[in-house]
Amino acid sequence: MSLISFVRDEIAIVRERDPAIKSSMEVLLYPSFKAMLHYRTAHRLYCKKHYFLARWISQRCVRKTGIEIHPGATIGKGLFIDHGAGVVIGETAILGDNVTLFQGVTLGGNGKEKGKRHPTLGDNVMVSAGAKILGSFTIGENSKIGAGSVVLQEVPPNSTVVGVPGRVVKRDNVKIPRMDMDQVTLPDPILNDINHLKQENKELKEEIAALKEFIAPK
Ligand SMILES: CC(C)(COP(=O)(O)OP(=O)(O)OC[C@H]1O[C@@H](n2cnc3c(N)ncnc32)[C@H](O)[C@@H]1OP(=O)(O)O)[C@@H](O)C(=O)NCCC(=O)NCCS
Known part of the structure; x- marks a missing residue:
């Protein structure tokens, strides 16, 4: 050029x-x-x-x-x-x-x-x-x-x-939206596990009660 x-x-x-x-x-x-x-x-x-x-x-x-x-x-x-x-x-x-x-x-x-x-x-x-x-x-x-x-x-x-x-x-x-910056409502994995165990416990208790009723009805 x-x-x-x-x-x-x-x-x-x-x-x-x-x-x-x-x-x-x-x-x-x-x-x-x-x-x-x-x-x-x-x-x-x-x-x-x-x-x-x-x-x-x-x-x-x-x-x-x-x-x-x-x-x-x-x-x-x-x-x-x-x-x-x-x-x-x-x-x-x-x-x-x-x-x-x-x-x-x-x-x-x-x-x-x-x-x-x-x-x-x-x-x-x-x-x-x-x-x-x-x-x-x-x-x-x-x-x-x-x-x-x-x-x-x-x-x-x-x-x-x-x-x-x-x-x-x-x-x-x-x-492009930012990553979720919410630091107040953070996920709580331990609380999630406890709630899961509570639910399982409740279901087991109900099953045992049903079995007892089946084996020896009141
Ligand atoms: C990046 C730039 C070119 C703008 O580009 P654009 O595609 O029009 O982007 P926008 O202005 O829509 O900004 C997009 C986002 O980036 C942010 N942003 C823009 N420039 C930024 C910078 N330099 N640093 C940090 N964040 C910046 C804006 O606040 C906006 O954030 P929000 O979505 O949370 O509102 C402009 O902001 C810039 O940096 N210009 C400088 C030019 C220069 O060097 N001038 C010197 C002359 S002497």
Whole structure:
């Protein structure tokens, strides 16, 4: 892709997703624009095994924008990183098309995996401010990850995930009811056993009385 069409695409992406932008020129000031410009070059160098140079460019980008994209990460079309500061995208992360990330997002490893260690994000995924997605699993397309969430396992498509650890609260725009949180009327297994024994005892007494009546009628 030529530099001109890259800039044109970036303008369209930012204008579509950031209501705060006032003119196309402002795109040149966006950390997301600078980060993608650096990533394009760094990724090309990484693919040609120029690892040192690739890292040098990506680290330069961190100093300028606060966004660290490992040159080995695979990024689709239309990524937008709003505000940027504190965003980390790991080496084996894979991002689909039209992904949106906010400041403070980590697409990282959990420290237990080798090889593919970072998440895969489907098309149109949105990861809100401060959210951490840790591990090599997939976040299904069109899913939203809530601000401050820590996601540690696979997320199906079209889901909203919130909390620590992250849990699916909506799927296909339908709310998923919480687990029963009633701590007043908790089940009492001992009382249940006692009631069961009482019932058995009552039935046995009735049977014995019936037998006595049968053997020796009054
Ligand atoms: C997750 C989010 C995208 C909303 O997605 P949504 O699919 O529209 O979900 P809803 O707003 O219907 O919320 C669903 C439930 O999750 C809860 N929830 C939403 N965001 C949450 C969060 N970050 N943490 C904890 N709970 C959250 C809601 O209170 C709601 O709970 P309820 O069912 O008990 O009422 C949004 O809340 C969010 O986190 N946005 C942050 C965007 C951002 O980073 N902005 C920074 C700009 S600088």
